[in-house]
Amino acid sequence: MLLLKDAAIVTMDKENPFIDNGFLVIADGKLIEVGSGSPSEKQEADAAEVISVKGKWLMPGLINTHGHIGMTLLRGHSDDLPLHRWLEEKMWPFEGKQDEEAVHAGRALALAEMVKSGTTTFLEMYHLYMDQCAEAVEEAGMRATLMRSMIGLCSKEEQEAKLGEAVRFAKQWHERADGRIRTMLAPHAPYTCPPAFIERIVEEAVQLQLPVHMHLAETKKEVADHLEQYGCHPLDHLDQLGVLDAVPWLFAHGVHLAEAQLERLARTEATISYNPKSNLKLGSGIAPVKEMLERGIRVSFGTDSVAANNTLDLFEELRIGNLLQKGSYQDATALSAGTTLELATINGAEALQFPELGKLKAGYQADFILLDGEQLHVQPAAHVLSHLVYAVKAADVTDVFVQGKALMRNRSLLTLDEEKIRYQANRQYKKVCSLM
Template sequence: MNRLWIENGTFVTMDDARPIIKGHMVIEGDRIQYLSEQAPTIENAARLDGRGLVFMPGLINTHAHSAMSLLRGYSDDENLQVWLEQKMWPMEAKYTDADARWGTALAVIEMLKAGTTAFVDMYDRMDIVAQVVEQAGMRGMLTRGVIGLCPPDVQTAKLEEAKQFAKDWNGKAGGRIRTMMSPHAPYTCPPDYIARIIEAAHELQVPLHTHMSESAAEVEQNVKDYGCRPVEHLDKLGFFSRPSLVAHGVHLTDDEIALLAEKGVAVSHNPASNLKLASGVARVPELLKAGVTVSLGTDSAASNNNLDLFDEIRLAALIHKGVSGDPTAVPAYEALKMGTVYGAQAIGQASDIGMLKVGMKADFIAIDSEQPHFYPQTEMISHLVYAGSGRDVKHVWVDGEQVVRNGICTLIDEEQVLAEAQRCFERLSQH
């Protein structure tokens, strides 16, 4: 079994008992075998000098639409409904299998190089997405998102496809890939269709994911159509009877926050996308106070426009201070937890990932701290949150395998992906 000994490193563990350890970490196979200030007594290990590097758990992006990276910069500075219905959907309708493949590969490269080791992806052509994730060595929580604004036979076909995908890929790629079921949103899926998707999730024993309460207009529309707000609507349909993760949750009342806490629903906070589409600022301090698990997502590169989770961590630490007038609203360590520990909780994998701890999966990243913005080397957690970025990531490991070495992906041809992604966009934008 492969064994790696990292010596003389600084380890930001995200474990409250010992948040920072200066010393040694040993990886055996796909797990962390040893982590301590003292050097281990082992033989037959490859060694890595950790001086000048800060090691931390891989980041977890809990809401993405990877293949949409082809539409980065295609439509900016529009409100959500215009952006979605007039710009995104017409372009996405032209997507081919090749577009899905190279768009996903582009996103996967960007995420890995910026330190994201696990991500949630909701899209279609998910078999292709899963193949890319498997090849790149990444960890994925994948789901075929379904929009129900279509005739009943098309609804059924989409649902069957989503179920088949969830069955086929759950636990694949050595356990790196897991699956979910996803109605796109309460405003794009009729209630009876959402009920069928929930039933399928129970049958397959998988979690649920959806967009919820992203914009004020969407909440108003829900009240007009169904006589209640999205949280109550989904609750009545039984959505929260499965482990569930909702994206955005920007427009929530106190009662809704209390209900989400009671039902154990996780919320994926997408600060950059919500700011760019002027959807608003989620009530993250209140959610955290109520005991709701709040993780972080980039959303797609079409509404962000990058997939650097360090950006989201920094925004999560900053915007809630600005909005609330309370500089203690989301402290740096809490923001970092949102990108790691809480991300793992949100996708039901907290026993395996999100921390550096003996027995846990070896999903971790190395950051080059020998740079001006990490000096003076005082509060490393503060530096990572307020000064760091994905561009500081040097090495990345998933499941004990090095997938980024010196800033270059080891299992996927970056040059080819960039060229193919450019070609795909040029074809898409011709018509």
């Protein structure tokens, strides 16, 4: 049993949202008690380890619901190009030269960056070396939803081979690593997957009882091209195919959705992964999150890859995401601090289908982070919830726990070797560049 005491706790539990001075009791990876005041003498005596976290703030680990960490070596490789040219001229050629070692070096860098900035759970959608990715997640002690991404611009035989690989991966890794890994199926996007292929993927997902993840309505061009080719919006197209209610969808972006699509989405189980920085950097636009939430559509946060962001810092993502909604609607009430935190915790857990995650509550997973509440930029320290959205920085994260196990203590990574990761990332980047 592990005991943390003397903490200011943001629980994200509506019944008891903030504990000024409280404690956590943890056993077998779960929270046994989230209490106010001091633990009892018996609780202290029973604990194998008692940690006082005075001056720190404790909250659920952040959840990133869209990304491609297999592309982490592409950070800064190409900026300032529109999405389609950026993909075709810069991203895909580099990715074509990445071998297993290069992808692994990028992923290790991403895992370390995520832990250091307070992300405990993330989604990885990628087409290369996914087994190795799952092994890396297991070793690092993080929590993740993983999927082998599929592009269907190829023959039927190749499509089936990709789907076979994706299904094999999904079956093999679902609920592995003490339940920390879950899987989904993932057609890349409506503009890279013909309708018949999307139908096939959904058919398999129904069989496996897994959700489906896909990029959707990211750019104006994507929607215009779809209208020209098929005569309808990509979301309406999924509806016409009869696949929209067949599985719980997780759509990345959802920038270009009009009233009709928002209304239809509100009647589904779908989640929109809001990726504000990627959408800004690629000039894609601003997702209508305020209207989504008003209609009861579930929204979570994602960073996308660092090629489009260029960091995996969710605290920065949620601050920018919040401010963008206020600015674009010219409405300071468009998105509150509390709702913003819900998107990055509770909604993220629901989107990635992790039960008992996203809140600090008895019976829930012991996935939480600690932040330094004594930094000057978070004084006066009286408004913790506000500061978590509008003032903190990723570097304020001091400690990270997943399933009750420490992945970082006092800013030192415990399951990942920071120095080796930095060296390998630079070495592998130069190697891939030399092959181009």
